[in-house]
Amino acid sequence: PGRGRRAGSRRVYGTLEDLLGGDIFSDFFRTFFGDFERAAGRRPGRRAEQELEVTLADAYTGAVKPYDIIGPDGRAHRVEVRIPPGVRDGDVVRVTVPGLGDLSFRAKVRPDPQFERKGDDLYVEVPVKLTTCILGGEVEVPTSTGKLILKIPPGTQNGQVFRLRGQGMPRPENPSQRGDLYARVRVVLPTRLTDRQRALFEELARLETAETYAGAR
Amino acid sequence: PGRGRRAGSRRVYGTLEDLLGGDIFSDFFRTFFGDFERAAGRRPGRRAEQELEVTLADAYTGAVKPYDIIGPDGRAHRVEVRIPPGVRDGDVVRVTVPGLGDLSFRAKVRPDPQFERKGDDLYVEVPVKLTTCILGGEVEVPTSTGKLILKIPPGTQNGQVFRLRGQGMPRPENPSQRGDLYARVRVVLPTRLTDRQRALFEELARLETAETYAGAR
Known part of the structure; x- marks a missing residue:
C-alpha cells in the first residue's frame, strides 16, 4: 500500500x-x-x-x-x-x-492547488459575490496559516488585485520578514433569479450608458 | 536601425x-x-x-x-x-x-498577447458586460483571422468557457482540419453608478438568498 x-x-x-x-x-x-x-x-x-x-x-x-x-x-x-x-x-x-x-x-x-508562489510572494484567487463587488463588503481570504478578512471597496472590478503586505512566504534569509499575499477578485454571478431579481437586472440593462462601464477593460 | x-x-x-x-x-x-x-x-x-x-x-x-x-x-x-x-x-x-x-x-x-495556444487549440479571454452575462446577449470573439459573434446564454457565469469548434489552428498534417477556439468569459462590472442604479443593486443585495448563488463556486 x-x-x-x-x-x-x-x-x-x-x-x-x-x-x-x-x-x-x-x-x-x-x-x-x-x-x-x-x-x-x-x-x-x-x-x-x-x-x-x-x-x-x-x-x-x-x-x-x-x-x-x-x-x-x-x-x-x-x-x-x-x-x-x-x-x-x-x-x-x-x-x-x-x-x-x-x-x-x-x-x-510541490505546486499548491490554491496558492501560486512567485519568489516570496503568494497569489490567491478570492471568489466575491456580485453585490459585494458593486456595493462593497468583506470577504475571507485564505492564507497559508488561516484566514484573513479583506475589505472590498464599493465598485471593485472583477480581477482586481489586493496586496496583503507581509502575508506571503517567510524569507529564508530572515524568516521574521515575509513576502506579500496578492488576492485576486473573481466575481461570482447569481445562478438563479426570481422574477423580481430579473426585473431589476432588466432595469439595470436599460439604464446602461457608456458611462456605466467607463474605463473598464 | x-x-x-x-x-x-x-x-x-x-x-x-x-x-x-x-x-x-x-x-x-x-x-x-x-x-x-x-x-x-x-x-x-x-x-x-x-x-x-x-x-x-x-x-x-x-x-x-x-x-x-x-x-x-x-x-x-x-x-x-x-x-x-x-x-x-x-x-x-x-x-x-x-x-x-x-x-x-x-x-x-512567438507567444501571442491575445491567444494562448495548446496543441492546435486556441484560448482567448472575452470581456462580457455584467448585464449580458445575466440576461444573455451577443459578444464578439476575436479569432486568428477576424471576429465571430458568440451567443451568451442568460445566466452565464464569470469564467465560463465556450468552445468554438474548428476555429483553432490548422492541423499541419491536414490544414483543412482545425483545432478549436475556447472563449473564456471575463465579466466586466459597472464602474460608475447613478443613484437609481445603486438603488437597484441595493435591492438585489437585499433579495439575495442561498438560492441566488446556488452551485456557484
Whole structure:
C-alpha cells in the first residue's frame, strides 16, 4: 500500500517498512553502495543530491522530514531533514549523519492547488459575490496559516488585485520578514433569479450608458 | 536601425542591408564557412538548425519568410522559407538552396498577447458586460483571422468557457482540419453608478438568498 507514495523513480519519504518492502535498488541506494562517485562525476562540480518533496505549507512553517536510508553496514538509518521556513524550490539542505557523512537534499516544493508562489510572494484567487463587488463588503481570504478578512471597496472590478503586505512566504534569509499575499477578485454571478431579481437586472440593462462601464477593460 | 530585429545572438530575418551591416560572424555564417560539421557534431545525430521566429498569425495562415545568407562564394543569397499553415513551435522546415545544399530552420512560434495556444487549440479571454452575462446577449470573439459573434446564454457565469469548434489552428498534417477556439468569459462590472442604479443593486443585495448563488463556486 505504501507504493503509491513514490515521486518519479525516487522514494521521497515513507515508513521504514514501506522502504524495505519497496524499491531497495533505487538511485539513492545504488549511489550509497559504491556508485556515489560515479554519480557525482556525471556532472562535474556537482554532488549527488536527493530530491525531497515538501508542500507549500511545509515550506511556510518549516518542517522536519524523515528520510530512510540503508548504510554501508546494511542497516536502515532514519535521517531527519530539517526544512527551513521559506525554503524555495531547488534549495539544497545538508544533513551530516554519523558514519555516513554529508547528505544533500534538494527541496522540491510541490505546486499548491490554491496558492501560486512567485519568489516570496503568494497569489490567491478570492471568489466575491456580485453585490459585494458593486456595493462593497468583506470577504475571507485564505492564507497559508488561516484566514484573513479583506475589505472590498464599493465598485471593485472583477480581477482586481489586493496586496496583503507581509502575508506571503517567510524569507529564508530572515524568516521574521515575509513576502506579500496578492488576492485576486473573481466575481461570482447569481445562478438563479426570481422574477423580481430579473426585473431589476432588466432595469439595470436599460439604464446602461457608456458611462456605466467607463474605463473598464 | 535594423539591429533591433535580433533574437538572442541570432539574426532571424531582415533586409540584406541590415545583414551585411550587422553581425556577419553570427553562428550561422561561421557554420557555413567550415564549422558546419563541428557544429553538427556537438550533438550527435543533429544538424545545425537556425531559429526562425514566426507570429501566431503567420503560423495560422502559413507564410513565406525571407532569410539572407552569405554563401561560400562570398555573395549574399536570399532564401525563402516556406512556413506551413499550423506550424508548431519547434517544427523544422527544410529548404534546398542550389549551390548551398539543405538548410534547416526551426520554427519558433512567438507567444501571442491575445491567444494562448495548446496543441492546435486556441484560448482567448472575452470581456462580457455584467448585464449580458445575466440576461444573455451577443459578444464578439476575436479569432486568428477576424471576429465571430458568440451567443451568451442568460445566466452565464464569470469564467465560463465556450468552445468554438474548428476555429483553432490548422492541423499541419491536414490544414483543412482545425483545432478549436475556447472563449473564456471575463465579466466586466459597472464602474460608475447613478443613484437609481445603486438603488437597484441595493435591492438585489437585499433579495439575495442561498438560492441566488446556488452551485456557484
